[in-house]
Amino acid sequence: MTATQTEVSPLDVTLGQIRRLPCKFIKGQSEAQPIIIKAIAQELSTTGKNILPVIVRLLGEDKYQAILNTQILDAARQVKLDFVWCIVVNQPMQQQIEVELGQVLRVNLTTAPEQALVETLAYIQAQPNSPLKGLDATITASKIAAEDRSTWQDFTPIIKLKCGITKGKKLDALATVFYLTPPPPPPAPPTSISIKQASRAEIFERLDYLNTYKIGGFDTIDPETVSDLIASASRSKWKSFTPITKMACGIDTAKVKTLKTLFTF
Secondary structure, three states: OOOOEOOOOOOOOOOOOEEEEEHHHEEOOOOOOHHHHHHHHHHHHHHOOOOOOEEEEEEEOOEEEEEEOHHHHHHHHHOOOOEEEEEEEOHHHHHHHHHHOOOOOOEEOOOOOHHHHHHHHHHHHOOOOOOOOOOOHHHHHHHHHOOOOOOOOOOHHHHHHOOOOOOOHHHHHHHOOEEOOOOOOOOOOOOOEEOOOOOHHHHHHHHHHHHHOOOOOHHHOOHHHHHHHHHHOOOOOOOOOHHHHOOOOOOOHHHHHHHOOOEEO
């Protein structure tokens, strides 16, 4: 681990650096055996400092919570050391530490390839009392891998795949290992414009926006084709979007609701 060993004020918090913190500012107690604490205390009484840092999270001004290597903190208190060397981390850093230590497994379901899905499902199945026991991990992974997971906000789309995972304990079991990274929100949409007066380029710009960011089901339409159909239609007497639904272009009544966010009359 690369870190800068400098003694700083407890108020000067730089994540990931090693710093010397007062024991009185740190909460937490180890579950280590007393004999282990005593052995560490003997070393600390000789050296006067710890080599392995205590991992802590900032709770507030001059307040920290020990989350790892707490046995060192207990030993330091036992020999009445005023300070211990620590590394201050935040929640994401704590999660990374847990992964690096092998305490937890975290797999991105948004991007995981099929083989990684098979291996991860098998890992979940191997856990005691796993609700996924009996699941065919190969078939389930194949069905999940075939889906576009880039827009998934949660795991519920898996239920519709009929792959052996149902709502409840089975779906919840996935959340113990898998996580999702949904795409960032789309940029601001183009301004609303009259469908009767819009040029072909203006129609395409708005349909392409809906298609690109998969809004309202428009990811299934061809912006070029639909723009040509609308632009070439006689729109001067249109009073609603109904004529568009009759063009067999993939825009039905449900999609008209989305269309109304970018086009007016």
